[in-house]
Amino acid sequence: MTAPEAGDQVHTATVTLTVNGESRALEVDTRTSLLDLLREHLGLTGSKKGCDHGQCGACTVLIGGRRANACLALAVAHDGAEVTTVEGLADGDALHPLQDAFIRYDAFQCGYCTPGQLCSAAGMLTEGGPSAVTADLTGDPALTPGEIRERMSGNLCRCGAYVNIVRAVTAVSTAGTEP
Amino acid sequence: MRPFAYFRAEDPADAVARFGPGAMYLGGGTNLVDLMRLGVARPGLLVDVSRLPLDRVGPAAGGGGLLIGAAVRNSDLAAHPLVRERYPMLARAVLSGASGQIRNMATVGGNLLQRTRCAYFQDVSMPCNKRAPGSGCPAIAGDHENLAIIGHSAGAGGSACVATHPSDMAVALTALDARVHVTGAAGDRVIPMPGLHRLPGAEPDRDTVLEAGDLITAVELPPPPPGRSLYRKVRERASFAFALVSAAALLDVAGDGTTRGCKLALGGVAHAPWRAYTAERAVAGLPATASAFSAAADAELAQARPLPGNAHKVALARGLITAVLEELSR
Numbered sequence: 001m002t003a004p005e006a007g008d009q010v011h012t013a014t015v016t017l018t019v020n021g022e023s024r025a026l027e028v029d030t031r032t033s034l035l036d037l038l039r040e041h042l043g044l045t046g047s048k049k050g051c052d053h054g055q056c057g058a059c060t061v062l063i064g065g066r067r068a069n070a071c072l073a074l075a076v077a078h079d080g081a082e083v084t085t086v087e088g089l090a091d092g093d094a095l096h097p098l099q100d101a102f103i104r105y106d107a108f109q110c111g112y113c114t115p116g117q118l119c120s121a122a123g124m125l126t127e128g129g130p131s132a133v134t135a136d137l138t139g140d141p142a143l144t145p146g147e148i149r150e151r152m153s154g155n156l157c158r159c160g161a162y163v164n165i166v167r168a169v170t171a172v173s174t175a176g177t178e179p
Numbered sequence: 180m181r182p183f184a185y186f187r188a189e190d191p192a193d194a195v196a197r198f199g200p201g202a203m204y205l206g207g208g209t210n211l212v213d214l215m216r217l218g219v220a221r222p223g224l225l226v227d228v229s230r231l232p233l234d235r236v237g238p239a240a241g242g243g244g245l246l247i248g249a250a251v252r253n254s255d256l257a258a259h260p261l262v263r264e265r266y267p268m269l270a271r272a273v274l275s276g277a278s279g280q281i282r283n284m285a286t287v288g289g290n291l292l293q294r295t296r297c298a299y300f301q302d303v304s305m306p307c308n309k310r311a312p313g314s315g316c317p318a319i320a321g322d323h324e325n326l327a328i329i330g331h332s333a334g335a336g337g338s339a340c341v342a343t344h345p346s347d348m349a350v351a352l353t354a355l356d357a358r359v360h361v362t363g364a365a366g367d368r369v370i371p372m373p374g375l376h377r378l379p380g381a382e383p384d385r386d387t388v389l390e391a392g393d394l395i396t397a398v399e400l401p402p403p404p405p406g407r408s409l410y411r412k413v414r415e416r417a418s419f420a421f422a423l424v425s426a427a428a429l430l431d432v433a434g435d436g437t438t439r440g441c442k443l444a445l446g447g448v449a450h451a452p453w454r455a456y457t458a459e460r461a462v463a464g465l466p467a468t469a470s471a472f473s474a475a476a477d478a479e480l481a482q483a484r485p486l487p488g489n490a491h492k493v494a495l496a497r498g499l500i501t502a503v504l505e506e507l508s509r
């Protein structure tokens with residue numbers, strides 16, 4: 001252990017992120033969460049603040065392609081990261097297949113949880129491996145509705161659109177497995 | 180949130196050297212950032228250890244075991260082929276915890292050192308012997324449905340605490356006789372599990388035997404013991420909820436139907452993951468039958484001292500122990 005160093009008095013940091021493909025450098029208070037950086041500093045208000053405690057999933061974004069709760073991520077700790085928010089899912093005017101499926105399957109009501117559901121599903125579809133409900137731990141199970149419900153359990157929906165969320169995600173996951 | 184300085188450590192020695200008064204290590208931040216926002220944790224310096232080169236899972240030196248780096252993310256641990264194949268109980272315990280998002284962020288070191296979910300601990304407007312030693316424990320007369328039934332210090336006044344340790348992963352590591360590698364100002368050492376987490380005793384503010392500045396670098400697993408194992412978690416909803424009671428169990432049944440080996444740890448019942456040595460001894464050498472298992476559960480839970488609002492957890496634990504051992508004996 002050492003005595004406090006001069007740097008220990010510095011409470012701001014420069015954070016460089018690639019957000020939806022665009023490089024952004026910002027000077028922020030070290031306390032700034034990735035969620036607040038996105039919403040307050042970059043004006044990307046698609047990611048939502050439901051609880052600010054990791055309990056609802058409304059703030060879900062992809063960090064380096066992996067889904068994460070932006071409310072529990074300190075921006076300074078993710079310096080250099082590639083972040084994808086709901087604003088970055090579509091390809092220009094072409095919706096992401098999940099966005100399209102959410103519309104077709106009526107997978108939302110108020111829409112508040114939807115950006116988090118979409119980012120979470122996008123991350124989940126690339127994860128593979130077993131989940132808590134997988135019988136055989138050694139394989140990559142098929143994404144049955146039961147598997148999808150378990151894997152999406154970090155995203156709450158107060159409107160209870162769960163049934164159609166599972167349908168929409170199922171549609172995209174089975175489409176993805178066809179040649 | 181109190182303002183803090185931030186330092187990203189490059190290697191463990193760098194992290195330990197930079198640690199000073201008011202400092203805290205930062206893993207994935209999924210517990211610490213929350214507690215900072217609540218005002219429960221008030222570090223003046225965060226030493227980020229999430230990018231230390233401790234992110235590998237591989238064979239342990241000396242043959243047969245596994246060495247898991249402290250910065251390995253929970254999701255990567257559960258998805259690792261060697262963990263899935265050789266330590267299924269651990270993979271299942273990790274997968275049963277939190278959500279996909281949180282497991283992607285959470286590290287092994289942070290998971291072990293996450294703090295209790297006792298609501299009074301998280302509310303700085305309330306007294307709490309763990310957060311503010313000597314201030315009292317409102318949980319004993321208040322909301323303690325999901326708090327400890329065994330090994331607690333209710334009745335100890337200024338050191339009373341009935342908190343539980345919330346980690347699922349730590350319960351499996353406790354049953355597996357894991358060893359926690361630590362480095363600190365006093366050098367390197369290895370702490371066996373059980374043994375990392377403490378019971379509240381006279382110091383409920385101390386969750387573990389670690390000293391300030393101690394850095395967890397790895398968790399070592401001995402070779403998997405013979406037998407079948409599982410992790411089962413009883414909770415209020417099917418997913419994304421902490422355990423009411425959980426069990427990590429391993430059972431080795433001999434050809435003549437008697438129990439040759441048993442390792443059992445319980446979650447959600449105590450201030451530390453609870454290794455059920457009494458039950459393990461009670462089943463040894465006996466026929467692997469439901470009656471032997473429920474007698475062992477009774478022997479273990481004879482030590483329980485439930486509070487008025489959580490006696491149901493004793494019944495839950497009894498049922499769970501019997502059910503998991505029966506399932507493993509089939």
Ligand SMILES: Cc1cc2nc3c(=O)[nH]c(=O)nc-3n(C[C@H](O)[C@H](O)[C@H](O)COP(=O)(O)OP(=O)(O)OC[C@H]3O[C@@H](n4cnc5c(N)ncnc54)[C@H](O)[C@@H]3O)c2cc1C
Pocket residue numbers: 053054055203204205206207208209210211212213228249250253275276277278281284285286287288289290291292293294345346347348393394395396419420421422
């Ligand atoms: C909504 C929600 C639900 C959850 N549900 C569950 C559940 O069902 N089961 C479960 O087990 N967990 C659950 N968790 C808790 C989660 O597993 C922990 O928050 C996580 O494992 C902590 O890891 P971390 O790396 O994010 O730790 P951090 O938050 O970064 O750190 C936690 C503590 O560990 C210390 N620390 C971190 N790394 C080290 C190190 N290498 N050496 C020394 N000290 C270190 C930090 O200083 C801090 O005190 C839940 C969390 C949330 C938010």
Ligand code: SF4
Pocket residue numbers: 295297298299300306307308309310315316317318319326339340341342383
């Ligand atoms: S049980 Fe422990 S953590 Fe909860 S209020 Fe009492 S002293 Fe605090």
Ligand code: FES
Pocket residue numbers: 048049050051052053054055056057058059060069070071072
């Ligand atoms: S706002 Fe992040 S999980 Fe609720």
Ligand code: FES
Pocket residue numbers: 107108109110111112113114156157158159160161
């Ligand atoms: S659509 Fe309203 S919260 Fe999910």
